[in-house]
Amino acid sequence: MSASPQAVRLILLGPPGAGKGTQSKLLEGRFGVRQISTGDILRKHVSDGTALGKEAKAYMEVGAFVPDAIMIAMMEQQLVGLDAFVLDGFPRTVTQAEALDATLARLHKPLSAVLLFDTDHAALVRRLTGRWSNPRTGRTYHEEFNPPKVAGICDEDGGPLEQRPDDKVDVVEKRLQVYDEQTAPLVDYYAKTGFLKHIDALAPIEDVTAQIFRAIGARDGATA
Ligand code: ADP
Numbered sequence: 001m002s003a004s005p006q007a008v009r010l011i012l013l014g015p016p017g018a019g020k021g022t023q024s025k026l027l028e029g030r031f032g033v034r035q036i037s038t039g040d041i042l043r044k045h046v047s048d049g050t051a052l053g054k055e056a057k058a059y060m061e062v063g064a065f066v067p068d069a070i071m072i073a074m075m076e077q078q079l080v081g082l083d084a085f086v087l088d089g090f091p092r093t094v095t096q097a098e099a100l101d102a103t104l105a106r107l108h109k110p111l112s113a114v115l116l117f118d119t120d121h122a123a124l125v126r127r128l129t130g131r132w133s134n135p136r137t138g139r140t141y142h143e144e145f146n147p148p149k150v151a152g153i154c155d156e157d158g159g160p161l162e163q164r165p166d167d168k169v170d171v172v173e174k175r176l177q178v179y180d181e182q183t184a185p186l187v188d189y190y191a192k193t194g195f196l197k198h199i200d201a202l203a204p205i206e207d208v209t210a211q212i213f214r215a216i217g218a219r220d221g222a223t224a
């Protein structure tokens with residue numbers, strides 16, 4: 001398939017709990033653009049008990065990153081044959097970002113933008129500790145900010161919601177620390193490329209979606 005320069009190709013950059021997954025699902029629904037969530041892919045491996053899942057689980061449960069080589073190989077597989085995408089949770093290190101640049105250059109699929117979700121620590125802790133997820137689809141809710149119609153049940157598939165083991169407060173603090181140390185340097189990395197756009201992720205969910213639409217020059221689900 002030849003690559004279209006107008007295709008929406010986004011990286012959502014920001015700490016855990018910033019709202020990347022929430023917005024990716026909304027973009028999928030409105031644009032049909034595929035979300036690639038490395039966290040969701042890894043959790044599926046863990047629940048399927050694959051060799052990768054067994055290896056990844058040890059890192060995930062303590063809030064550490066899965067090694068770059070594994071993540072880069074996973075992302076290369078995902079990107080083949082895909083023209084438009086929203087990357088949620090990748091890249092998370094400078095090594096991953098450099099590998100992604102090389103892959104996208106080889107596939108002739110330039111990025112549209114890197115959207116940086118600006119938040120603060122207290123909001124992130126509150127969002128993560130109140131998050132409920134559908135492990136089958138990756139869709140997330142929040143007990144206060146975005147509750148399902150029936151507590152503990154997914155609006156979409158009617159199945160049970162779960163709290164992620166790594167959303168416990170001590171693991172959350174570790175994940176936020178790892179973000180500051182290993183992922184925050186990507187802000188400078190992408191600022192230098194001119195792709196970086198800031199999103200006020202402390203705003204309500206619909207406002208964040210509207211900001212994203214403005215940032216990518218889209219109106220009501222159609223690219224301008
Ligand atoms: P991430 O994918 O960046 O880790 P999520 O999209 O899963 O974050 O959001 C984390 C939690 O915060 C979820 O419970 C979600 O419902 C909630 N949330 C997401 N965006 C907002 C927002 N703009 N305002 C309030 N709560 C939000």
Ligand code: AMP
Pocket residue numbers: 016038039040042059060061063064065066067071088089090091092096166175
């Ligand atoms: P997330 O669902 O994005 O919060 O990711 C959950 C966990 O999966 C992280 O805390 C990491 O352990 C692991 N993970 C997801 N994406 C990556 C990545 N790009 N690099 C390293 N580890 C990752």
